[in-house]
Amino acid sequence: MTFDIEKVRADFPILSRQVNDKPLVYLDSGASAQKPRQVIDAITRAYEGEYANVHRGLHYLSNLATDNYERVRATIARFLNVPHEDELIFTSGSTEGINLVSYGWAAPRLQAGDEIVLSVLEHHANIVPWHFLRERQGVVLKWVEPEPDGSLPPEKVLAAVGPKTKLIAVTHMSNVTGTIVDVGAIARGTDVPVLVDGSQAAVHMPVDLKSLGVDFYCITGHKLYGPSGSGAIWISRDRQAEMRPFMGGGDMIKTVSRDAVVYADPPLKFEAGTPGIVNQIGLGAALEYLMDLGMDNVAAYERGLRDYARDRLRSLNWLQVQGDAPDKGAIFSMTMEGAHAHDISTILDKRGIAVRAGSHCAMPLMDFYGITASARASFAMYNTPAEVDALVEGLIFCRELFG
Numbered sequence: 383m384t385f386d387i388e389k390v391r392a393d394f395p396i397l398s399r400q401v402n403d404k405p406l407v408y409l410d411s412g413a414s415a416q417k418p419r420q421v422i423d424a425i426t427r428a429y430e431g432e433y434a435n436v437h438r439g440l441h442y443l444s445n446l447a448t449d450n451y452e453r454v455r456a457t458i459a460r461f462l463n464v465p466h467e468d469e470l471i472f473t474s475g476s477t478e479g480i481n482l483v484s485y486g487w488a489a490p491r492l493q494a495g496d497e498i499v500l501s502v503l504e505h506h507a508n509i510v511p512w513h514f515l516r517e518r519q520g521v522v523l524k525w526v527e528p529e530p531d532g533s534l535p536p537e538k539v540l541a542a543v544g545p546k547t548k549l550i551a552v553t554h555m556s557n558v559t560g561t562i563v564d565v566g567a568i569a570r571g572t573d574v575p576v577l578v579d580g581s582q583a584a585v586h587m588p589v590d591l592k593s594l595g596v597d598f599y600c601i602t603g604h605k606l607y608g609p610s611g612s613g614a615i616w617i618s619r620d621r622q623a624e625m626r627p628f629m630g631g632g633d634m635i636k637t638v639s640r641d642a643v644v645y646a647d648p649p650l651k652f653e654a655g656t657p658g659i660v661n662q663i664g665l666g667a668a669l670e671y672l673m674d675l676g677m678d679n680v681a682a683y684e685r686g687l688r689d690y691a692r693d694r695l696r697s698l699n700w701l702q703v704q705g706d707a708p709d710k711g712a713i714f715s716m717t718m719e720g721a722h723a724h725d726i727s728t729i730l731d732k733r734g735i736a737v738r739a740g741s742h743c744a745m746p747l748m749d750f751y752g753i754t755a756s757a758r759a760s761f762a763m764y765n766t767p768a769e770v771d772a773l774v775e776g777l778i779f780c781r782e783l784f785g
């Protein structure tokens with residue numbers, strides 16, 4: 383099956399709108415992706431005719447909503463090739479997933495002086511929960527720097543592992559440089575548990591958790607063309623058995639008395655309170671949509687886009703692109719002498735081009751590159767080479783203004 387870009391674009395209603403009287407060129411999918419009609423329809427259908435709270439009711443609508451909601455676990459399991467559905471815990475996104483591991487798995491197990499190895503490529507969501515353990519329990523954070531081109535050789539991560547290392551926390555794809563990290567090689571090289579932040583990678587390439595061999599893998603729905611407030615973390619049964627619940631409340635218990643509480647079996651044990659019912663149903667629709675397209679097809683199309691964008695941006699010898707690893711997604715962080723990232727973003731916006739400016743929740747990586755901010759163009763499967771051209775023309779216009 384080939385990838386029909388025009389058909390894909392037609393599925394995303396927002397892509398046909400104008401911004402500042404120009405056709406929208408949306409290059410901010412790394413922050414949050416647009417939604418296809420299939421997701422919007424699934425959300426509408428759920429609220430219009432199939433909504434009730436899940437798990438607790440015995441009435442028709444509650445059972446229907448529960449079925450629709452729980453079916454998403456099977457959809458995510460297919461999407462990530464997860465061995466057992468009950469290893470998938472619904473979350474509101476990667477931030478919650480990583481905090482669940484920090485509070486539920488790491489906090490009760492790690493002692494002062496124990497180490498967590500993490501990379502300088504990480505998003506704050508995969509940094510701050512570990513700082514909590516540093517502040518509160520004296521856990522030591524051991525940082526691994528990428529190469530200047532943004533790549534992160536697995537050997538470098540493994541070299542940082544010592545007898546006190548209790549966890550490796552690493553991204554599968556940087557949201558700043560697009561670097562793809564060989565997390566499977568990291569997991570194969572050590573017995574230390576590996577947590578992988580799949581927030582960006584799962585959007586752009588097939589992920590097979592049966593073969594990766596990692597211990598924790600989180601995704602966030604809003605980057606996967608689904609609703610914000612949806613997501614999941616895969617935690618192997620063995621690691622789940624080592625965890626205590628993070629949040630307490632309804633739905634995560636079997637019984638509660640004045641003196642005792644008996645928890646529900648996983649995954650419900652880790653899902654307290656009324657969940658994001660329709661958000662997860664929307665995520666299910668998004669993943670079905672991606673699987674219909676085929677993640678191999680998506681990845682192949684985006685590789686072409688990446689190569690074209692990389693060549694065109696390289697030809698601008700006054701533009702600095704942070705990170706140029708051979709294996710990377712179509713994410714380009716850029717700086718230009720004389721123009722602040724916010725200037726670049728504002729000028730591009732006037733031309734209908736949406737890019738993000740700032741530190742991208744990756745301040746240690748900004749420090750590594752000696753900058754405080756960059757303008758980031760992050761491409762998705764609905765972008766086109768013509769949009770790469772529009773970006774390049776916009777950047778040339780910025781250069782003429784500020785250069």
Ligand SMILES: Cc1ncc(COP(=O)(O)O)c(C=O)c1O
Pocket residue numbers: 412413474475476477478505507508553555556557579581582602603604743
């Ligand atoms: C690499 C990476 N990790 C984690 C996150 C956090 O995701 P969320 O805010 O959806 O929980 C993001 C979002 O920007 C990200 O790009």
